[in-house]
Amino acid sequence: xxxxxxxxxxxxxxxxxxxxxxxxxxxxxxxxxxxxxxxxxxxxxxxxxxxxxxxxxxxxxxxxxxxxxxxxxxxxxxxxxxxxxxxxxxxxxxxxxxxxxxxxxxxxxxxxxxxxxxxxxxxxxxxxxxxxxxxxxxxxxxxxxxxxxxxxxxxxxxxxxxxxxxxxxxxxxxxxxxxxxxxxxxxxxxxxxxxxxxxxxxxxxxxxxxxxxxxxxxxxxxxxxxxxxxxxxxxxx
Amino acid sequence: xxxxxxxxxxxxxxxxxxxxxxxxxxxxxxxxxxxxxxxxxxxxxxxxxxxxxxxxxxxxxxxxxxxxxxxxxxxxxxxxxxxxxxxxxxxxxxxxxxxxxxxxxxxxxxxxxxxxxxxxxxxxxxxxxxxxxxxxxxxxxxxxxxxxxxxxxxxxxxxxxxxxxxxxxxxxxxxxxxxxxxxxxxxxxxxxxxxxxxxxxxxxxxxxxxxxxxxxxxxxxxxxxxxxxxxxxxxxx
Numbered sequence: 001x002x003x004x005x006x007x008x009x010x011x012x013x014x015x016x017x018x019x020x021x022x023x024x025x026x027x028x029x030x031x032x033x034x035x036x037x038x039x040x041x042x043x044x045x046x047x048x049x050x051x052x053x054x055x056x057x058x059x060x061x062x063x064x065x066x067x068x069x070x071x072x073x074x075x076x077x078x079x080x081x082x083x084x085x086x087x088x089x090x091x092x093x094x095x096x097x098x099x100x101x102x103x104x105x106x107x108x109x110x111x112x113x114x115x116x117x118x119x120x121x122x123x124x125x126x127x128x129x130x131x132x133x134x135x136x137x138x139x140x141x142x143x144x145x146x147x148x149x150x151x152x153x154x155x156x157x158x159x160x161x162x163x164x165x166x167x168x169x170x171x172x173x174x175x176x177x178x179x180x181x182x183x184x185x186x187x188x189x190x191x192x193x194x195x196x197x198x199x200x201x202x203x204x205x206x207x208x209x210x211x212x213x214x215x216x217x218x219x220x221x222x223x224x225x226x227x228x229x230x231x232x233x234x235x236x237x
Numbered sequence: 238x239x240x241x242x243x244x245x246x247x248x249x250x251x252x253x254x255x256x257x258x259x260x261x262x263x264x265x266x267x268x269x270x271x272x273x274x275x276x277x278x279x280x281x282x283x284x285x286x287x288x289x290x291x292x293x294x295x296x297x298x299x300x301x302x303x304x305x306x307x308x309x310x311x312x313x314x315x316x317x318x319x320x321x322x323x324x325x326x327x328x329x330x331x332x333x334x335x336x337x338x339x340x341x342x343x344x345x346x347x348x349x350x351x352x353x354x355x356x357x358x359x360x361x362x363x364x365x366x367x368x369x370x371x372x373x374x375x376x377x378x379x380x381x382x383x384x385x386x387x388x389x390x391x392x393x394x395x396x397x398x399x400x401x402x403x404x405x406x407x408x409x410x411x412x413x414x415x416x417x418x419x420x421x422x423x424x425x426x427x428x429x430x431x432x433x434x435x436x437x438x439x440x441x442x443x444x445x446x447x448x449x450x451x452x453x454x455x456x457x458x459x460x461x462x463x464x465x466x467x468x469x470x471x472x473x474x
Contacts, residue, residue, distance in 0.1 A: 010286050011299040046283040046344045049247050062248040063427075065383075103408030104341055107283045107351050111344030129394075150465060155473065157366075157466040159407060167401050171340030190300075228387060229394040236392065 001032045004091035008098040008109035010040040015189040015197060016144055020097045022201050023142065026208040035087050039108045045080060046111030052078045065119040072120035084116040094139040094178065103164050113172055122176040130221040132177025138216065139178035141168065149187040161185065170219055179216040238269045241328035245335040245346035247277040252381055252426040252434060257334045259438050263445040272324050276345045282317060283348030289315045302356040309357035321353040331376040331415065340401050350409055359413040367458040369414025375453065376415035378402065386424040398422065407456055416453040
């Protein structure tokens with residue numbers, strides 16, 4: 001298996017850094033090949049703009065999706081975008097490693113999604129969700145939180161973590177065609193003791209070494225929806 | 238009323254640009270004062286990193302929240318952060334104008350949140366949600382979508398727009414103490430006729446001129462939660 005880890009934390013000595021290193025070691029020990037996009041180290045360009053296209057179809061008015069589609073076909077997407085797309089084409093598993101900032105991704109990682117998951121590559125021409133461009137690949141989130149686990153429960157102060165992650169897991173990963181494995185969540189490592197953090201890393205290692213036995217999240221595929229794109233009654237829970 | 242519009246679209250001729258211009262005109266005609274942070278035009282720095290602190294408490298290991306708290310007290314946050322915080326302190330209403338990209342904000346706007354909503358300013362020392370730093374102010378989203386409205390319904394293909402916006406409206410705006418007004422959503426302007434787009438702008442203008450009559454979203458304040466930060470049974474629906 002080829003694994004692409006996209007990692008978004010500036011501090012190598014952070015717990016996110018330790019999780020990333022644990023993932024690399026565990027996958028490599030399991031005989032897998034690992035590629036890492038260390039976005040802070042790469043100084044990855046976070047902001048999607050006109051410079052993402054080496055040539056512009058329309059130089060006067062930027063319609064991003066039209067430019068993406070055209071530049072993808074002509075091979076005129078910015079080089080850093082094409083390099084990330086090459087890594088994605090090669091990989092069997094995408095892992096996003098990041099701290100949950102403001103209940104979402106750090107901007108540098110959101111920018112990676114905004115720029116790399118271009119129309120014509122990750123989706124387009126009616127292809128999305130279970131027919132998205134990344135079909136046949138798996139993806140999973142590995143995140144850290146500020147607050148403790150009970151605050152992210154359905155009745156907890158911060159709200160249900162499943163609902164919080166829905167725009168990412170369903171709206172980004174599943175939309176692009178990935179099968180989405182359940183997330184790995186390290187709750188509040190900043191408030192844990194050193195011994196607890198060691199245990200958390202060991203739990204992550206065990207989880208990663210048994211990934212092939214873990215079922216993806218059961219999002220609804222296209223044929224669960226009617227012609228008005230509404231969930232058919234037999235699939236409503 | 239003083240209004241701060243934070244606007245995240247590169248193309249001035251976009252429908253987002255038209256919504257932003259409509260908002261400025263409507264608020265000014267209503268006698269309000271308007272400030273605009275046009276993030277693309279400002280080339281706003283999207284990536285939160287060590288350069289956000291003019292001095293570092295710990296030069297060897299970056300713990301962002303600790304540096305934010307200290308730099309906020311010492312006045313050593315980066316100048317662009319302090320300038321945005323000054324605008325926020327002054328405003329009565331914050332409006333975020335952006336296209337929904339990947340069911341969330343464009344990276345440049347997420348970076349504005351990551352960097353400007355710093356610990357010690359927007360939250361901290363036990364102050365969050367209804368006691369957050371922005372208490373006494375209102376906020377609202379004005380967004381555009383790619384897909385039509387029925388795909389964002391609870392049973393629609395893309396999922397419930399309320400759930401999709403929860404991490405932003407509850408996790409960012411309400412967390413910081415804002416009262417959150419219901420969002421204004423322009424569905425799929427790219428597929429609308431010119432006449433429909435003119436009507437959409439007129440609807441937005443009418444909505445903005447009656448904002449003072451619109452009730453904020455009824456998120457649960459602190460006293461609805463028990464000592465374990467779980468919603469008390471009498472507030473469960």
